[in-house]
Amino acid sequence: MGKLFGTDGIRGVANKELSVDLAMEVAQAAGTVIREKIGRKPRFIIGRDTRLSSSMLEAAMAAGLCSVGCDVQLLGVVPTPAVAYLVRRMKADAGIMLTASHNPFMDNGIKIISGTGFKLSDEEEEEIEAIIIDNERVPPKAAPEQIGAVTLAMDAVNDYVDYLVSLGEGCFEGLNVALDCANGCASVTAPEVFRRLGAKCHVLHAEPNGVNVNQDCGSTHIEGLQEYVKAHGCDLGFAFDGDADRCLAVDQDGVLVDGDVLMAIFAMDFKKRGKLKNNGLVVTVMSNLGLFHFAKEHDIITPTTKVGDRYVLETIMQGGYCLGGEQSGHIIFFDDMTTGDGQLSAVHLLGVLAREKRPLRELRKLMTTYPQVLKNVRADDELKASLWELDDLFKEMDDQLGDQGRVLVRPSGTEPLVRVMVEGADYDQIERIAETIAQAIEARQK
Numbered sequence: 479m480g481k482l483f484g485t486d487g488i489r490g491v492a493n494k495e496l497s498v499d500l501a502m503e504v505a506q507a508a509g510t511v512i513r514e515k516i517g518r519k520p521r522f523i524i525g526r527d528t529r530l531s532s533s534m535l536e537a538a539m540a541a542g543l544c545s546v547g548c549d550v551q552l553l554g555v556v557p558t559p560a561v562a563y564l565v566r567r568m569k570a571d572a573g574i575m576l577t578a579s580h581n582p583f584m585d586n587g588i589k590i591i592s593g594t595g596f597k598l599s600d601e602e603e604e605e606i607e608a609i610i611i612d613n614e615r616v617p618p619k620a621a622p623e624q625i626g627a628v629t630l631a632m633d634a635v636n637d638y639v640d641y642l643v644s645l646g647e648g649c650f651e652g653l654n655v656a657l658d659c660a661n662g663c664a665s666v667t668a669p670e671v672f673r674r675l676g677a678k679c680h681v682l683h684a685e686p687n688g689v690n691v692n693q694d695c696g697s698t699h700i701e702g703l704q705e706y707v708k709a710h711g712c713d714l715g716f717a718f719d720g721d722a723d724r725c726l727a728v729d730q731d732g733v734l735v736d737g738d739v740l741m742a743i744f745a746m747d748f749k750k751r752g753k754l755k756n757n758g759l760v761v762t763v764m765s766n767l768g769l770f771h772f773a774k775e776h777d778i779i780t781p782t783t784k785v786g787d788r789y790v791l792e793t794i795m796q797g798g799y800c801l802g803g804e805q806s807g808h809i810i811f812f813d814d815m816t817t818g819d820g821q822l823s824a825v826h827l828l829g830v831l832a833r834e835k836r837p838l839r840e841l842r843k844l845m846t847t848y849p850q851v852l853k854n855v856r857a858d859d860e861l862k863a864s865l866w867e868l869d870d871l872f873k874e875m876d877d878q879l880g881d882q883g884r885v886l887v888r889p890s891g892t893e894p895l896v897r898v899m900v901e902g903a904d905y906d907q908i909e910r911i912a913e914t915i916a917q918a919i920e921a922r923q924k
Contacts, residue, residue, distance in 0.1 A: 481607065481611075482504070482603075482606070482607050482610065482611065483603040483606075483607065484891045485785075485786040485788060485789075485891030486579065486587070486589065486786065486787070486788070486891065487575075487587050487588050487589035487590065487597075488500075488504065488587055488588040488589075489578055489581070489585060489586075489587040489893075490585065490586070490587070491584055491585055491586075492529065492530075492531030492534070492535070492584060492585065492586040493531060493534075496531075496535070496585075496586050496587070496588070498534060498535070498538040499538075500610075501535045501538040501539050501542065501588065502538045502539065502541060502542035502545075503542070503609075503610050504539070504542070504588055504590075504606065504610065505538070505539040505540075505541075505542025505543045505546075505574075506542045506543070506545060506546045506609075506617040507605075507606040507609040507610050507617055508543075508572065508574075508590055508606050509522070509542065509543045509546040509547070509548040509617070510546050510609065510617040510618070511602055511605045511606055511609075512548070512571055512572050513546070513547065513548065515602075516571055519547055519548065519549065519624070519626070520548045520549070520571040520572060521548065521549045521550075521551065521570050521571050522543050522548050522549070522550050522551070522570060522571065522572050522573065522574060523550075523551045523552075523553055523561065523564060523565055523568060523570045523572075523573045523574070523631060523634075524536055524539060524540060524550060524551070524552055524553060524573070524574045524575075524576070525553040525554070525555070525556040525557075525558070525560060525561040525564075525573070525574070525575045525576070526553075526554070526555060526556075526575070526576040526577070527555065527558075527575075527576065527577035527578075527662055527663050527691065527720055527721050528555055528661060528662050528663065528665065528686035528688065528691050528720070529576075529577070529578070529583050529585075529586055529688060529689075529691055529720075530583065530688030530689055531584075531586045532555075532576045532577070532586060535576045535586060535588070536552065536576055539574055539576070539588070540552065540628050543626055544620075544625055544626035544627070544628060545619055545620060545625065545626075546617050546618065546619065546620055546626075547620030547621075547624045547625065547626055548626045549626045549627050549628075549629075550626060550627070550628045550629070551568070551570070551628075551629050551630070551631040551634075552628065552629070552630050552631060553631050553634050553635065554630075554631075554635070555663055555665075555666050555686075556575075556634070556635055556638065556663060556666070556667070557638075557663040557664060557667060557721055557722035557723065557819070557820075557821065558575045558577060558579070558589065558663070558721040558722065558723045558817065559722070559723055559815055559817050559818065559819035559820075559821075559822065560634075560635065560638040560663075560667070561573040561574070561575045561589075561591055562591055562595045562596075562815065562816050562817045563595065563638055563641060563815065563816075564631075564634050564637065564638060565591055565592075565593055565595055566593070566594065566595045567637060568631065568634065569593075570593060571593045572590060572591065572592055572593055572598075573590070573591040573592075573593075574588060574589065574590055574591070575588075575589040575591065575721065576588060576589075577589065577663070577720060577721040578720065579719055579720055579721045579723065579724075580692055580696070580697065580698050580719040580720055580724065580806075581692070581720070581893070582691075582692060582693070583688065583689045583690070583691050583692070583693070590603075590606075594816070595816035595817070596791070596816050596817075597788055597817075635666065635667065638667065639667055639670050639671055639674075642667075642671050642819075642821055642822060642825055643671055643674045643675060643825075645814060645822065645825055645826070646675045646825050646828065646829065647829035647832065647833070648828065648829050648831070648832025648833065649676065649832060650672075650675050650676040650677045650828055650832065651676040651677075652676075652678065653676070653677045653678065653713050653828070654677070654678050654680065654710075654711065654712040654713045655672055655677040655678065655679055655680065655712065655713065655714060655715065655716065655828075656679075656680040656682060656703060656706055656707050656710070656712045656714070656715035656716070656728070657669065657672060657679055657680065657681050657682065657684075657715070657716055657718075658682045658683050658695055658696055658697075658700075658702070658703040658706075658715065658716065658717040658718065659681065659682065659683050659684040659696070659718055659722075660683055660691060660692050660695050660696025660697065660698075660717070660718050660719055660720050660722075661683045661684065661685060661686040661687070661690045661691045661692070661693065661695060661696070661720075662686065662691045662692065662696065662718065662719065662720035662721060662722060663718075663720065663721050663722045664684070664718040664722040664820065664821065665683075665684035665685070665686055667722070667821065668681075668684075668716075668718065668722070668821055668824075669681045669684065671821055671825070672824070675825070675828065677828070680706070680710060680712060680715075682695070682702070682703065682706060683695040683696065683702075691720045692719065692720045695717075696717055696718060696719050696720065697717040697718060697719045697724050697725065697726045697806070697807055697820075698719060700717050700726055700728065700734055703715045703717045703728050704728050704732035704733075704734065705732065707728050707729075707730065707732050708730075708731065708732040711730075712730065713730055713837065713838075714727060714728060714729055714730060714831075714837075714838045715727065715728040716728075716820070716824040716827075717807075718820040718821070719807075719820065722819070722820045722821060723787075723808055723817060723818045723819060723820055724737075724806055724807040724808045724818065724820045725740075725807045725809070725820030725821065725823040725824050726740075726806075726807040727740060727824070727827060727838060729837065729838040729839040729842060730837060730838070730839055731839055733839065733842065735838060735842045736766075736805055736806075736807065736847075737803055737804050737805045737806055737807040737808065737809060738761075738765050738766045738768070738769040738805045738845065738847070739769075739842050739844070739845050739847065740803075740807070740809060740823060740827065741759060741761065741765075741769065741801070741802075741803055741809060742769055742772045742773075742844050742845040743827065743830055743841050743842070743844060744801060744809070744811075744823075744826060744827075744830070745759040745773070745776075745778055745801060746776065746844060747830045747833070747834075748800070748801060749776065749778065753800070753813075754778070754800070754801065755798055755799050755800040755801075756779075756797060756798050756799055757777070757778055757779055758778070758779045758780070758781055758797060758799040758801075758802075759773060759778050759779070759780055759799070759801055759802060760780070760781050760782075760783065760790050760793045760794050760797070760799050760801070760802025760803075760810075761780050761781075761782055761783070761790075761802065761803070761804075762782065762783050762784065762785045762786075762789070762790065762804050762805070763782060763783070763784065763785060763886055763888075764785050764804065764805050764886065764899060765780075765782070765804070765805055766805065766845075766847050766848055766850060766901065767848045767883070767884070767901055768845050768846045768847045768848050769845060771845075771846070772844065772845040772846075781793050781797055781799070781802075784888075785804065785888060785891070786891060787803075787804065787808050787810065787817065787818050790802045790803060790804065790808075790810060791810055791812075791816075791817070794810060794812050795812070799812070800812045800813050803818060804818075807820065807823070808820075809823045811823075811826060848883070848901050848902065848903065849901070849902065849903070849904075849905045849908060850899060850900070850901045850908070851898075851899070851900045851901075851905075851908045851909050851911075851912040852897065852898070852899050852912075853897075853898040853912050853913070853915075853916040854890075854895045854896070854897055854898075855895065855896045855897075855898065855916050855919045855920055856894060856895060856920075856923070857889065857894060857895060857896040857919065857923075858894060861896070861919070861922055861923060862889035862896060864922065865887065865889065865896065865919070867922075868887075868915075868918055868919065868922075871914075871915065871918055872885055872887055872915065875900070875911045875914065875915060878907070878911065879900075879901075879902045879907070879908070879911070882902055882903045882904075883900070883901050883902025883903065883904075883907075883908060884900075884901050884902070885898075885899075885900050885911065885915065886898075886899040886900075886901075887899075887915060887919075896919055898912055898915050898916050898919070899912075900912040900915070
């Protein structure tokens with residue numbers, strides 16, 4: 479068994495790579511590490527998404543935690559950011575979220591969140607891995623009188639909804655908003671949040687059945703929302719992913735407003751109001767060139783990280799910033815939440831619209847988006863590790879674009895893929911370059 483934790487927790491096909499046995503082992507190891515750290519009996523909270531396998535893994539992890547003397551409170555189906563918020567509000571020692579985010583239903587994952595609302599440190603993850611992979615020690619089983627108990631956290635989701643509603647700014651009465659809940663966690667929270675804020679809600683894909691999460695819906699399949707918004711005369715629409723930590727928007731014309739454009743809107747709003755701490759917007763290497771040009775034009779600095787919300791968060795904290803995120807719609811408002819929260823992004827966008835008194839179709843023009851071509855190439859760990867052997871090709875393709883574009887090739891941290899991104903002013907050129915690179919990578923498959 480290799481390294482367990484990727485950039486976004488532990489991922490795998492449910493009941494295969496991510497088995498009940500592994501879930502229980504992770505729970506026992508995590509419970510042991512946290513107990514030793516705090517020196518007393520820990521209390522964990524567990525949230526899950528709508529996948530068929532999530533309740534199975536929830537039961538396994540609850541049992542594993544109880545077996546090493548940890549108490550457990552079950553949140554049920556909640557968004558990932560709800561766990562990050564509630565672990566602090568409920569004064570729990572750690573939280574666990576069972577989700578594979580935007581992946582298809584057969585995948586699942588384990589995210590472990592510290593009592594401070596942040597993901598575990600690298601050192602803590604390494605301790606857990608050492609117990610499971612290296613068999614350095616066996617987590618001690620609790621004595622009969624020290625076995626943990628499992629209870630239900632009855633009103634926790636309502637506390638999270640209340641918090642999001644409290645952050646709403648402006649009057650949204652009469653606003654027609656379409657909500658694509660991706661048959662995921664937003665199904666249990668988003669309709670309530672936006673109705674309480676006064677919007678007229680058109681709720682799509684909020685009937686999870688265990689196997690339809692992210693299926694032709696949500697932020698990874700935006701086309702349906704685009705058509706719906708146009709056909710039903712909505713003012714705008716929001717698309718969340720399976721665990722609701724991402725949000726993409728659609729304006730009244732059905733035009734996609736991705737995470738980069740949203741960040742430009744938020745950064746400009748914060749700057750106008752004197753809230754953009756250290757005048758910085760933290761972005762990743764995947765952000766569109768147009769966002770960098772926007773930032774330069776408005777004298778906003780753009781600290782740039784590797785892809786992954788944990789790197790964005792680290793840079794926000796290290797630099798004393800308050801805003802950052804990814805093109806995928808994972809945006810962190812650090813003054814409000816310790817992680818990305820799709821519904822929070824939507825609430826803040828409504829606030830900007832109310833202050834500006836302009837529709838999203840106008841605000842999105844704040845930034846000019848350069849064409850991008852993205853290609854995903856299947857790749858195992860061996861192929862990912864050998865990508866450097868194609869560096870000369872990558873540089874040659876990048877040189878063809880000059881100052882008007884760029885090439886970015888990176889292994890995915892959560893899936894068996896190499897992601898190829900080519901950006902530039904000439905779509906035909908970048909499509910040709912992306913295809914050349916993808917074919918070169920595919921040719922190395924053994």
